[in-house]
Amino acid sequence: MKKTVALLCGGVSPEHEVSLNSARNIYKAIDKAKYDVIVIGVSRSGQWLHIMEDEFMALSSLENDSSGWPLMLVPGEELVIQYRPAAQSPVAGQQFPNFQISSFPKIDVVFPIIHGPFGEDGTLQGLLSILGLPYVGPGTLGSAVGMDKDFTKRLLRDAGIAVAPWVTLLKHEAPDYGAILKKLPFPLFVKPANMGSSVGVSKAENESELKAAVELAFKFDTKVLVEQGIKGREIETAVLGNVEDTTASGVGEIVMAQGFYDYESKYISPDAARVVIPAENVAQKDVENIRQTALKAYRALGLEGLARMDVFLTAEGDVYVNEPNTLPGFTNISMYPKLWAAAGLNYGDLIDQLLQLAIARYNRDARLQRTRG
Numbered sequence: 001m002k003k004t005v006a007l008l009c010g011g012v013s014p015e016h017e018v019s020l021n022s023a024r025n026i027y028k029a030i031d032k033a034k035y036d037v038i039v040i041g042v043s044r045s046g047q048w049l050h051i052m053e054d055e056f057m058a059l060s061s062l063e064n065d066s067s068g069w070p071l072m073l074v075p076g077e078e079l080v081i082q083y084r085p086a087a088q089s090p091v092a093g094q095q096f097p098n099f100q101i102s103s104f105p106k107i108d109v110v111f112p113i114i115h116g117p118f119g120e121d122g123t124l125q126g127l128l129s130i131l132g133l134p135y136v137g138p139g140t141l142g143s144a145v146g147m148d149k150d151f152t153k154r155l156l157r158d159a160g161i162a163v164a165p166w167v168t169l170l171k172h173e174a175p176d177y178g179a180i181l182k183k184l185p186f187p188l189f190v191k192p193a194n195m196g197s198s199v200g201v202s203k204a205e206n207e208s209e210l211k212a213a214v215e216l217a218f219k220f221d222t223k224v225l226v227e228q229g230i231k232g233r234e235i236e237t238a239v240l241g242n243v244e245d246t247t248a249s250g251v252g253e254i255v256m257a258q259g260f261y262d263y264e265s266k267y268i269s270p271d272a273a274r275v276v277i278p279a280e281n282v283a284q285k286d287v288e289n290i291r292q293t294a295l296k297a298y299r300a301l302g303l304e305g306l307a308r309m310d311v312f313l314t315a316e317g318d319v320y321v322n323e324p325n326t327l328p329g330f331t332n333i334s335m336y337p338k339l340w341a342a343a344g345l346n347y348g349d350l351i352d353q354l355l356q357l358a359i360a361r362y363n364r365d366a367r368l369q370r371t372r373g
């Protein structure tokens with residue numbers, strides 16, 4: 001039977017446009033013989049809107065006044081209803097003359113493709129869980145853990161996986177720079193615990209740069225990591241599957257012309273960083289080690305569905321996990337789908353697998369007993 005997929009895209013993070021781009025690619029790639037697709041756009045201020053196909057294809061950004069029906073969620077009842085709000089605020093006790101409700105298709109599975117806070121940090125996943133809907137990507141816990149670099153590193157360390165040595169700072173406590181410098185040699189990387197896209201990340205070569213970097217990172221978060229810089233290649237691998245059956249792709253590399261993979265090189269000057277798939281001149285044993293480490297990390301972090309795992313590979317062949325990315329980009333040039341394409345799984349089949357994994361996980365968990373009796 002044909003299933004209905006809701007593509008959830010946009011969102012309040014700076015990666016709003018990236019999300020719409022990814023979502024359009026996914027929309028095109030979904031097999032329409034198997035799935036009906038509806039688009040739910042989240043505006044820049046957080047409003048959910050039902051967007052029609054034509055408009056969606058032309059959209060560069062979603063504002064509240066974008067055409068499309070605003071949506072209401074009704075936990076425990078129907079998932080979603082769409083409505084047109086009253087033109088003026090209604091007088092208490094009066095009817096809502098302009099308030100129209102229209103039916104909304106029953107959703108079988110959601111593909112959330114919203115990056116950053118309120119997209120991949122577990123909050124949206126919690127909402128979808130409460131609504132009783134299967135969704136692509138890790139659950140609430142895995143998503144939340146994967147977003148927090150401090151919790152991620154502690155769990156990885158506990159699993160015996162190498163991570164860059166680090167110190168965690170909290171905004172309300174004065175940093176003990178003497179202790180940090182005793183523990184960690186320069187260069188250091190300073191980052192907010194819960195961000196992405198390299199926002200607020202700096203490299204520090206001396207104490208005054210370190211202080212400036214910490215100050216900057218605290219603008220974005222109340223928790224900041226100071227990490228030892230790892231001298232190595234930036235290698236990424238794509239992990240796919242639920243806990244019962246997880247696989248890793250081959251490896252790709254981010255090759256920098258100079259400096260590190262900062263916001264500028266990710267989004268503004270595309271020439272600054274080159275994505276190479278498969279990564280060149282990586283010994284087979286190192287590829288295997290990276291894949292196995294990625295699978296181990298995926299499990300340690302409670303991830304399911306998918307994640308891109310980013311690591312550093314040193315000249316000695318040591319593998320340090322940098323971070324998981326539980327909602328990697330899905331544009332045509334994005335690393336995650338390209339890694340799978342290189343492994344023989346094309347974009348359309350990858351999307352289909354992700355939807356099926358979401359439904360399988362939902363059904364698995366729905367079979368669990370919810371009462372004692």
Ligand SMILES: Nc1ncnc2c1ncn2[C@@H]1O[C@H](COP(=O)(O)OP(=O)(O)O)[C@@H](O)[C@H]1O
Nearest residue numbers: 164189195196197198199227228229230260261
């Ligand atoms: N410990 C480290 N050693 C070397 N480079 C690092 C380190 N931490 C971060 N970087 C550089 O900074 C970039 C962004 O840091 P990352 O932790 O991946 O944050 P984000 O979640 O914003 O991508 C990395 O891709 C890498 O180039």
Ligand SMILES: [Mg+2]
Nearest residue numbers: 197198310323
């Ligand atoms: Mg990163």
